[in-house]
Amino acid sequence: MTVDEQLEYLGKGAVDLIEKADLKSKILRGRPLTVKVGFDPTAPDIHLGHTVVMRKMRHFQQLGHRVIFLIGDFTGMIGDPTGKKATRPALTREEILANAETYKRQVHKILDPETTEIRFNSEWLGALGAEGMVRLAAKYTLARILERDDFRRRFEAHQPISLHELLYPLAQGYDSVALKADVELGGTDQLFNLLVGRDLMREYGLEPQVVLTMPLLEGLDGVEKMSKSLGNYIGIDEQPGEIFGKVMSISDEMMWKYYLLCTDLTPGEVKELRAHVESGSHHPMDAKKDLAKAIIRDFHSPEAAEAAEAEFRRIFSEKQAPTEIEETTLPAGDEPQLLVKIITAAGLAASNKDAQRLVAQGGVLVDEVKIDSTRHTLDVSAGKIYLLKVGKRRFARVRFE
RNA sequence: GGAGAGUUGGCUGAGCGGUCAAAAGCAGCAGACUGUAAAUCUGCCGGGCCACGCCCUACGGAGGUUCGAAUCCUCCACUCUCCA
Numbered sequence: 322m323t324v325d326e327q328l329e330y331l332g333k334g335a336v337d338l339i340e341k342a343d344l345k346s347k348i349l350r351g352r353p354l355t356v357k358v359g360f361d362p363t364a365p366d367i368h369l370g371h372t373v374v375m376r377k378m379r380h381f382q383q384l385g386h387r388v389i390f391l392i393g394d395f396t397g398m399i400g401d402p403t404g405k406k407a408t409r410p411a412l413t414r415e416e417i418l419a420n421a422e423t424y425k426r427q428v429h430k431i432l433d434p435e436t437t438e439i440r441f442n443s444e445w446l447g448a449l450g451a452e453g454m455v456r457l458a459a460k461y462t463l464a465r466i467l468e469r470d471d472f473r474r475r476f477e478a479h480q481p482i483s484l485h486e487l488l489y490p491l492a493q494g495y496d497s498v499a500l501k502a503d504v505e506l507g508g509t510d511q512l513f514n515l516l517v518g519r520d521l522m523r524e525y526g527l528e529p530q531v532v533l534t535m536p537l538l539e540g541l542d543g544v545e546k547m548s549k550s551l552g553n554y555i556g557i558d559e560q561p562g563e564i565f566g567k568v569m570s571i572s573d574e575m576m577w578k579y580y581l582l583c584t585d586l587t588p589g590e591v592k593e594l595r596a597h598v599e600s601g602s603h604h605p606m607d608a609k610k611d612l613a614k615a616i617i618r619d620f621h622s623p624e625a626a627e628a629a630e631a632e633f634r635r636i637f638s639e640k641q642a643p644t645e646i647e648e649t650t651l652p653a654g655d656e657p658q659l660l661v662k663i664i665t666a667a668g669l670a671a672s673n674k675d676a677q678r679l680v681a682q683g684g685v686l687v688d689e690v691k692i693d694s695t696r697h698t699l700d701v702s703a704g705k706i707y708l709l710k711v712g713k714r715r716f717a718r719v720r721f722e
Numbered sequence: 723g724g725a726g727a728g729u730u731g732g733c734u735g736a737g738c739g740g741u742c743a744a745a746a747g748c749a750g751c752a753g754a755c756u757g758u759a760a761a762u763c764u765g766c767c768g769g770g771c772c773a774c775g776c777c778c779u780a781c782g783g784a785g786g787u788u789c790g791a792a793u794c795c796u797c798c799a800c801u802c803u804c805c806a
Contacts, residue, residue, distance in 0.1 A: 479802050542749085543760080552750090572760045606757040637758050659772060675751085678766055682752040696772060712751075713758055 336509045337534040344531045347503050354386045354503035361393045362420035367427045368554035370538045370547035373582045374506050375431045382433050392421045395443035396492050430620050445499040457491055460524045469513045490514045494521035502530045509534045538582050543575045557620045561629035568613035573605045584615045646718045653721035657698035667719050669711040686710040
């Protein structure tokens with residue numbers, strides 16, 4: 322690849338690239354670049370939203386650069402204020418380390434295990450000490466910190482901002498100083514933090530890093546950014562069937578963004594596919610199934626992808642019970658037991674009230690038969706087995722012993 | 723340091739001393755319609771009880787006034803505003 326081709330490849334899908342000329346001159350030196358990406362160890366599960374940036378990291382790896390997966394175990398104690406309306410709760414040391422382990426286990430589904438370097442920023446931030454922190458804070462001004470939209474908005478809305486939150490961008494910027502990063506990647510919401518890194522590097526007499534941001538992926542609701550805390554995410558550790566179902570539930574419109582950010586298709590190929598769907602020559606559901614399979618192939622296997630599709634067809638298109646149903650064993654009894662209690666006991670509803678509602682609303686089937694009486698009872702003598710379906714997707718086989 | 727405003731269910735946000743398990747919106751769940759899509763419509767949306775009624779927990783925390791408090795009083799915690 323020529324340098325210009327490399328630039329195009331690395332910039333593919335990016336929102337900001339500051340400065341492109343800097344990246345070019347860095348590449349021209351012919352030495353592997355140090356590419357830093359920070360991950361906050363607050364979310365124990367890597368989801369599709371994270372993979373957007375990770376995919377970009379892989380691009381750098383493919384071109385022979387040194388990619389550092391930085392786990393913000395120190396900054397995690399601060400809690401990134403980005404996009405937050407309220408102060409985040411601080412994590413304990415134990416929680417952070419446990420989360421970090423989960424990260425390590427999962428990142429290699431996307432990144433090259435051989436060359437990915439995993440670091441923890443407590444390594445240098447912890448060593449900084451109070452004095453170092455104060456010195457670091459001296460390099461930035463309040464006005465500049467308040468330029469940041471999140472802070473300004475909270476400030477103007479008279480919402481609390483704790484002082485330690487102001488340190489977050491500085492700490493993150495200092496990571497770049499410590500690692501002498503050539504490039505830092507992040508979501509567009511990270512732009513401010515990444516730029517602070519540039520400023521700080523200049524302050525410390527280093528060449529400023531290149532900042533490259535990727536679009537944020539909306540979650541299943543199609544509106545909010547995909548995040549663990551909002552529960553609108555697809556985790557890469559999830560079962561193939563779960564992933565398939567979740568992908569199918571996104572809107573047709575959103576599907577294209579997923580195609581662009583979560584597959585290796587080029588923008589041109591996605592555009593072409595979209596044109597086929599819009600002209601009616603390709604059914605949107607088929608396009609979405611292909612998307613779901615592509616994603617499952619990445620995190621599981623081609624076989625798992627095919628199996629997930631077959632299972633999906635079986636359950637939802639043909640409305641049959643899944644091939645594999647979780648079996649729950651409950652204690653048998655001589656007296657008939659209320660169905661609602663059995664549903665709760667089997668873990669298909671959060672509470673008896675909840676189960677009662679589901680039954681009343683016609684969302685419960687016992688052995689393929691809809692039950693709509695909340696007083697319905699089942700014979701629970703030993704050896705009895707029932708197939709319960711609650712809502713559209715919750716199944717369980719209950720056996721009494 | 724001084725003066726004032728506020729803290730309500732996952733979120734936003736109403737709330738007269740009784741009729742408040744608490745308006746409304748969002749989110750969520752179920753049903754209808756579908757392509758388990760989206761949009762739309764309908765219902766539900768603290769928990770317990772083989773109950774259509776009763777009980778428990780809940781309106782920042784702890785006390786108090788009252789037959790009765792989310793609503794009044796006191797103290798504590800937290801947040802915001804203005805002044806210094």
